[in-house]
Amino acid sequence: MVRLMKFILSKELGRLAKWLRILGFDAVYYNQDNLSSLIIQALRDERIILTRNQRLPQARGIKIVLIKNEKIKKQVAEILKTLKIKPEPEIMFSRCILCNAQLMDIAKEKVKDKVPEYVFKTQGYFITCPKCQRIYWQGTHWGNVTQTLKEIGSSV
Numbered sequence: 001m002v003r004l005m006k007f008i009l010s011k012e013l014g015r016l017a018k019w020l021r022i023l024g025f026d027a028v029y030y031n032q033d034n035l036s037s038l039i040i041q042a043l044r045d046e047r048i049i050l051t052r053n054q055r056l057p058q059a060r061g062i063k064i065v066l067i068k069n070e071k072i073k074k075q076v077a078e079i080l081k082t083l084k085i086k087p088e089p090e091i092m093f094s095r096c097i098l099c100n101a102q103l104m105d106i107a108k109e110k111v112k113d114k115v116p117e118y119v120f121k122t123q124g125y126f127i128t129c130p131k132c133q134r135i136y137w138q139g140t141h142w143g144n145v146t147q148t149l150k151e152i153g154s155s156v
C-alpha cells in the first residue's frame with residue numbers, strides 16, 4: 001500500500017481533523033496559536049499542514065495546503081480533490097476520532113458494560129481506542145459517513 005499522508009491541522013480546522021481520522025489518516029489537530037511550533041511539528045513528523053490561515057509563513061521543506069471552503073462538507077470535498085485522495089474502506093474507521101490513535105480489536109464480552117444494551121445485542125464486532133478507551137462499532141455512524149461521501153461525489 002502507498003505510504004499514507006500525515007497531516008497537521010491548525011486550530012480552525014478541528015472538524016476536518018476528525019474527518020481525516022474517520023477516513024483513516026494520521027491527523028494531528030493543533031489547537032494553539034503558536035504557528036512556529038506548528039511548523040516545527042510538521043517538519044519533524046513530515047506532516048502536511050492544512051490551514052485556513054493565509055499568513056502562515058512558508059518554510060523550506062514544508063507542504064502547506066490552504067483550505068478555501070468554510071463549510072465542513074465542502075472542506076472534505078476540497079481536500080479529497082486537492083490531494084487526489086480516494087476514500088479506502090480498508091483504512092476507514094481505523095483511528096480514534098477524538099485522539100487520532102490507531103484503534104484495536106476488542107472482544108465482545110469485554111464491552112458488555114461499556115456500550116448501550118441494544119448495541120451489545122445487535123453488534124458483533126467492536127474496536128477500542130488504546131488512549132481514551134472509547135468503544136466503536138459499525139453502527140449508524142458508518143452509514144452517515146458513506147452518505148456524506150456520496151453527497152460530495154466521493155463514494156466508497
Ligand SMILES: [Zn+2]
Pocket residue numbers: 096097098099100101129130131132133134
Ligand atoms: Zn481515543
